[in-house]
Amino acid sequence: xxxxxLEEFFQLLKKYNVxxxxxxxxxxxxxxxxxxxxxxxxxxxxxLLALTQYINLIQEFGNFLYHANAALMYLQRLSSALGIQxxxxxTTQQIQPQQPQPVTVEAKxxxxxxxxxxxxxxxxxxxxxxxxxVTLGAKKSEGGTREVTVTIGGERSLPFYTFDAEMPHMPVxxxxxxxxxxxxxxxxxxxxxxxxxxxxxxxxxAVKDFGADLVTLHLISTDPMLEDTPPSExxxxxxxxxxxxxxxxxxxxxxxxxxxxxxxEKAAEVAExxxxxxxxxxxxxxxxxxxxxxxxxxxxxxxxxxxDINNQKTLNRYLLKRVGIPRDSLVMDPTTAALGYGLDxxxxxxxxxxxxxxxxxxxxxxxxxxxxxxxxxxREAWMKESPIEEDxxxxxxxxxxxxxxxxxxxxxxxxxxxxxxxxxxxxxAVLKExxxxxxxxxxETADGDAWITMEG
Amino acid sequence: xxxxxxxxxxxxxxxxxxxxxxxxxxxSFAAQIIERVxxxxxxxxxxxxxxxxxxxxxxxxELISLTSPExxxxxxxxxxxxxxxxEDVLHRHxxxxxxxxxxxxxxxxxxxxxxxxxxxxxxxxxxxxxVGDFLTLDGIAVRCTSNNPERFKQVVKKVAGxxxxxxxxxxxxxxxxxxxxxxxxxxxxxxxxxxxxxxxFLQLALEFKVPVVVRSKNLDKLKSLAKTFKESGVNExxxxxxxxxxxxxxxxxxxxxxxxxxxAILGEDKDVAYPIMVTPISAWxxxxxxxxxxxxxxxxxxxxxxxxxxVMIFKSLEPYSIMPTITLRYNIYTDPRTPVxxxxxxxxxxxxxxxDPVFLTTNFALTYYTVESDLTSGNIKGWLLVLDTEGLxxxxxxxxxxxxxxxxxDLIKDTKIEERVKHRYLVIPGLAARLQGAIEDETGWKVLxxxxxxxxxxxxxxxxxxxx
Ligand code: SF4
Numbered sequence: 001x002x003x004x005x006l007e008e009f010f011q012l013l014k015k016y017n018v019x020x021x022x023x024x025x026x027x028x029x030x031x032x033x034x035x036x037x038x039x040x041x042x043x044x045x046x047x048l049l050a051l052t053q054y055i056n057l058i059q060e061f062g063n064f065l066y067h068a069n070a071a072l073m074y075l076q077r078l079s080s081a082l083g084i085q086x087x088x089x090x091t092t093q094q095i096q097p098q099q100p101q102p103v104t105v106e107a108k109x110x111x112x113x114x115x116x117x118x119x120x121x122x123x124x125x126x127x128x129x130x131x132x133x134v135t136l137g138a139k140k141s142e143g144g145t146r147e148v149t150v151t152i153g154g155e156r157s158l159p160f161y162t163f164d165a166e167m168p169h170m171p172v173x174x175x176x177x178x179x180x181x182x183x184x185x186x187x188x189x190x191x192x193x194x195x196x197x198x199x200x201x202x203x204x205x206a207v208k209d210f211g212a213d214l215v216t217l218h219l220i221s222t223d224p225m226l227e228d229t230p231p232s233e234x235x236x237x238x239x240x241x242x243x244x245x246x247x248x249x250x251x252x253x254x255x256x257x258x259x260x261x262x263x264x265e266k267a268a269e270v271a272e273x274x275x276x277x278x279x280x281x282x283x284x285x286x287x288x289x290x291x292x293x294x295x296x297x298x299x300x301x302x303x304x305x306x307x308d309i310n311n312q313k314t315l316n317r318y319l320l321k322r323v324g325i326p327r328d329s330l331v332m333d334p335t336t337a338a339l340g341y342g343l344d345x346x347x348x349x350x351x352x353x354x355x356x357x358x359x360x361x362x363x364x365x366x367x368x369x370x371x372x373x374x375x376x377x378x379r380e381a382w383m384k385e386s387p388i389e390e391d392x393x394x395x396x397x398x399x400x401x402x403x404x405x406x407x408x409x410x411x412x413x414x415x416x417x418x419x420x421x422x423x424x425x426x427x428x429a430v431l432k433e434x435x436x437x438x439x440x441x442x443x444e445t446a447d448g449d450a451w452i453t454m455e456g
Numbered sequence: 457x458x459x460x461x462x463x464x465x466x467x468x469x470x471x472x473x474x475x476x477x478x479x480x481x482x483x484s485f486a487a488q489i490i491e492r493v494x495x496x497x498x499x500x501x502x503x504x505x506x507x508x509x510x511x512x513x514x515x516x517x518e519l520i521s522l523t524s525p526e527x528x529x530x531x532x533x534x535x536x537x538x539x540x541x542x543e544d545v546l547h548r549h550x551x552x553x554x555x556x557x558x559x560x561x562x563x564x565x566x567x568x569x570x571x572x573x574x575x576x577x578x579x580x581x582x583x584x585x586x587v588g589d590f591l592t593l594d595g596i597a598v599r600c601t602s603n604n605p606e607r608f609k610q611v612v613k614k615v616a617g618x619x620x621x622x623x624x625x626x627x628x629x630x631x632x633x634x635x636x637x638x639x640x641x642x643x644x645x646x647x648x649x650x651x652x653x654x655x656x657f658l659q660l661a662l663e664f665k666v667p668v669v670v671r672s673k674n675l676d677k678l679k680s681l682a683k684t685f686k687e688s689g690v691n692e693x694x695x696x697x698x699x700x701x702x703x704x705x706x707x708x709x710x711x712x713x714x715x716x717x718x719x720a721i722l723g724e725d726k727d728v729a730y731p732i733m734v735t736p737i738s739a740w741x742x743x744x745x746x747x748x749x750x751x752x753x754x755x756x757x758x759x760x761x762x763x764x765x766x767v768m769i770f771k772s773l774e775p776y777s778i779m780p781t782i783t784l785r786y787n788i789y790t791d792p793r794t795p796v797x798x799x800x801x802x803x804x805x806x807x808x809x810x811x812d813p814v815f816l817t818t819n820f821a822l823t824y825y826t827v828e829s830d831l832t833s834g835n836i837k838g839w840l841l842v843l844d845t846e847g848l849x850x851x852x853x854x855x856x857x858x859x860x861x862x863x864x865x866d867l868i869k870d871t872k873i874e875e876r877v878k879h880r881y882l883v884i885p886g887l888a889a890r891l892q893g894a895i896e897d898e899t900g901w902k903v904l905x906x907x908x909x910x911x912x913x914x915x916x917x918x919x920x921x922x923x924x
Contacts, residue, residue, distance in 0.1 A: 380779055451741045
């Protein structure tokens, strides 16, 4: 099979003394195939037709249709000149050769009269998995004393993709409180100044004034480097806080690997029946002891790993299989890094975990928790001004800190976090507002066009 | 990208393994195309042959179209440009996101000239140090609020003088035409063609050869607009599914943006495979105080930096709005395939002497650059030891066992720092305080625990250096 470009084809026409048609222009570098010896045959026509239809689609070559028609006519003349019977396929009826007319190149582009109306068909993904539902807190009827409980998880789609599947529970926010005065950024501290010495009052303020769904009590005074409070002493605060508020409780240690298992075990004992969450079991601690404390007293355990999906799988498996934690009593903390300080790792790690869960990985389909307060570790959140001289001034830190916590939280909400541990009341309020919005709980709307012409 | 396997690409390559592309074999070159590290035109023999042989050219074109990104890539701007779109995946871990959301900041033509200049200067001058470089803003959006073609033209010309890429905003085709007559060669993005004005805007886009935004919150209409423009010969199209600032409207915006991108990539709907515009500036049309509006604008922006917006228009130029969004954008668009690490070893800061302090940090790029720039810009003389923590930050690597006393000992030995300084005092990060004893035992050096944040080193040194 020989191949010609259109240009060559017209050269060929010339050779056969077919008269030149004025104004015919060849666009592109399209090929026409001609069988050797067969002269011009149907495949040539088809090639031209395909070409015509193709060109027809791309109106950039607006008047090329005309050229193609002209070329087709040449073919017919050529074939009769050569005495070949030319069989035109029936589709050629649509592009009847016309009398050649001088081509006028349109200066103005063609503007269609009407829109080409088409339907948008959204793509629908299928997930086979579902995230486990975990309830924190227990009411009287369930053996506890909470007046409200909190349920998280249960998703069948990516976070807030309510157009794929209903999202049964909006993520919740816990506010952090401490059993001793911690180091806090100024913008956070000023909201708690009056309660820093009194965890029970602190908890009340978090719930009543700042709308916390739960409270996370960190028993940091048990740290051997700090007061080294003995476990039996430390857990008295647990009882005080349980009495002060009616919401579910999360209990954390100091992060000391040796002491935390003992402290959390003791806390599990005194909170018997309340279905608290023990924070946390980690791979480098005695996770078995913490897991057993949760299991024996009917609590939930937080499985905390350092931004590693495989470690998260491993620890979850240990807790589920070796300890025997029920599937409705495990929450994961895959680690939160602040905006600008590793948030990309935290986001992607959580997103991968959530997608694995939705795709049916039963080692990973648990609700996730985020220590969003970590956002305050970012210097942009608390430092008075930039230490870098060339930086554009950073502006007032009172306004930088809360938004740093909000953006860190919102980003991870989009990765699948179900429970946030936060501190700044403004950040708590704004994150709740945007989550309520995405859940469809905020009914009012506003014009999306007004900004185009607004002055100011 | 249509093709998923290097084999499909290999078929199109010369298969000579000549190595001109810098890879040993055509197959590994093909694999790099899949990773979008190289393009088909980076194979010199293929390009050379295509110039000579129509058949090869056809093959090359086919390969280019097979390997082009799922979402169209568009360049906005004349002298200075910004690229948008060009994305291939829905989740960054599946490959990476490519062109960071372009940030345009608002000026409007009923503002007086002095204020326009002030706002433009802020956009041009803004910079924030981050991971060894300065983050900057991309461009300026000019809104026609005067509804006066002459005034719009005048302001657009003035703004063009700042040399930044531009978005021109007016639904009035006459105003837009006036502006384009002045600045079409700067290739601004024009905003926007709607159901009402699309014929005029189509005419403008074709006539001035500029990229154009089509706008509708009805996705059937939006797709129809895009298809009509495409088939009329407009190649550079941006989709605006309309950003409604609050409530169910904002929820609807979230759904529309996700449906568009997901249907383009997974549903392979080429008619919506265009960059997406989101306008956080919409937040400024709600009733609230300035700070609330700026905060809400930042919230809307964050939502869509994570989820698929390729270009955005902002109003607030306050640092508390810009810093979080510009940082989030960097984080989300960082290539997850390349670990952000620096070379471990010894760095000399500000020509230190044998008396100056020795600091220790990790090789996580962010930590390293933060510490290095704090020392440098604080005019602190010192020696900076960079520990190989496998690219992890201080806190995580101390907890995870990549930051150990043993490794510090090796680092001291390998860098021969003991030959460079007379003292034996090592300043470690505040977040590594718990390793103080272990490092002293391993190295025999005296270990001083530095501040939690290197931004406070200067004040810390005043108190603690030289050691008593
Ligand atoms: S330059 Fe082209 S032909 Fe040579 S090895 Fe690379 S891909 Fe193969």
